[in-house]
Amino acid sequence: MASHKVQTVDLSAFTTSNSDVSTLDRERVHAAKDLVEACRTQGFVKIRGHGLTQAEVDDAFTWVKRLFDLPEEEKLRAPHPPGNMPHRGYSGIGLEKVYSIKDLPEYGSDKTPRHRSKVSQELRKSSDFKESYEVGSEQDDQQTNIWLPDDVLAGFRTYMTSLYERLAGVTETILEAIGVGLGLNEQEHAALMQLHSARHSQLRLIHYPRLDKEALGTKFLARLPAHTDWGTMTILFQDRNGGLELRDPHTRQYLKAEPEEGTLVLNIGDMLQRFTNDYFISATHKVSVPDSNDVPVTGLPARYSIPFFVGPMPSHTVATLSRFITPDSSPAKYEPVKFGEYGSIVSQYQYEGEE
Template sequence: MTTSPSIPVVDLGSWPGGSAADRKRIASELTDACRRVGFVYVVNHGVPPALLDEAFAWSRRLFDLPLEKKMLAPHPPAGSAVHRGYSWPGLEKVSQTLYADGEEDRAKQVEDRRVSDVKESYEIGSEDSIQQPNIWLPAGVLPGFREFTTAFYWRCFDVAKELLRALALALGLGLDDEDFFLSFHSGANNQLRLLHYPPVEVEKLARDEVARMPAHSDWSTLTMLFQDGNGGLQVEDPKQEGRFVDAMPMRGALVMNVGDLLMRWSNDSLKSTLHRVTLPPLARDAATAPRMTPARYSIPYFVSPDPTAVVRCLAVCADARNPPRYPPVTQEEYARRGPGGTARGERLERTDGMAG
């Protein structure tokens, strides 16, 4: 394991078909990164660079469509339980805050929405999901898009399954129980998200007049993120609250981060870390920065348990001195009520559970 800009790098190349010693070493490296930082670069993960290039090409084609074409597959109105289809700039506001029903809280919510998030997205799930049916563009608007993204969705899950196996092994569940997490994750409740951050004025972004994506955590099990070369993703330093470090793009790598549900399973031994999207590093020097940021594209893949899966503290992660910190909860209950109490998690005002 090596380290790049404070975020560890783990090579998964020897995991498939590797010896028991190889698999234990890789699992240990992955889980150590999740304990210390909550984020890790994963290389040789199994998604070929050519396939990633194709995925980003489809994303660019999608977002290059005229707005009226993209609006043929609109995300349902705010408050809907379905999070699929196209979200236009201004629809979504990412916040780490939970609001109550009082006037003071409503005023705070209005104030928080004053700074809009400048991005657009398209969300895709399993075609087998009953709770989250896909919303597709009409046939002929972007031929081949549905077929490619559906196949890419399951290719990403193939990678996620190996990461879940490695985490189970390193948490102490043993070689005979590597598939523990897979018993809760059929893949049908995951989410593939195509994200586009249009160019925005550097000065407005630096003065917080607009935002790309404010600091938040993901309340999935884990997130796999593919990003282009323009940068802007930052991760909070676990040892210094409020200090963020750059997660610089690494060609071909995915960025994996722990979600709130995995943090609950591990009794906080694995960290669900705050992260955000802001100015790319080269745009922070006011003397040399261009007036507009470059466009940014990213593809997060959120890995979530099945709706009725019960998330409870693993026995190997608790003892008399460190008792379970969270009560058992199903995924659908956690998603419905939003994060609360000591369970820190992201909330979108359109009641989504994940960003990226």
């Protein structure tokens, strides 16, 4: 584990008002450049001054714990459907498998059905020891939300719908800051903002149950294996138990994203990497299971997290911005791709039992 830390950037200049416009503009440019530099050098960053109060974050985790404290049979009244779409509702422990685009057979040399089946089986050997609940926009006509009945958890739908909208607003603030930090012109900034569709992002609620010390010795047990996110970016809130590790793209060492009150963690996704021609690198990250020798006799405590996955409309074609392409020093590395098609390649192996 590397000794240096995940950088922290304050975006308060983008979320608070100041009567001195010139001072505010200078503060915004300074904060935006810090954000871009952190994303460029590491692919991830902690952000404070993001627009949500700590009370709001604490309230969100209270709801998440109430959800996962329900009996299994109650949670299964909003079951995730078989297959990868729609990606909504409750998924029990071990149902979802997570990996990166580079792990998939479509991106290898052998594309035969036999090879695809073999790779699929290998990807599923490791058990992702978590349960989750997926929420989207109520305006998403392609993936309809699957809600628990009110008699199971009254107020849950109303609260999560509101939280989704709040996080969509946080996303717009962060993208605005990235645009300022990159010095994008109006047309380029508009292209950047198209990488976020408020109707097609995804709010996920995750619970990693407590693990007994004796269960930690198996190599096929993982809280969340190393992977990249295939959207534009992800913003994440984690509880005080932490556990998230992010890999520095240059040193290739993992850094612990230690929980820090008042901050969220931002990691770059595959679409923003393609959009910037590798100026930003999609951040490899994981939630690992520590060596059993490092865990107290009481076991590994439960962990809760709230990621918000940001992406464009499925029909949107993501192409590299021309300012990041120079024929000699930085030729184009990626062909334009429709976000929905890219996501389908990743997600087709994602759920247990689906080939």
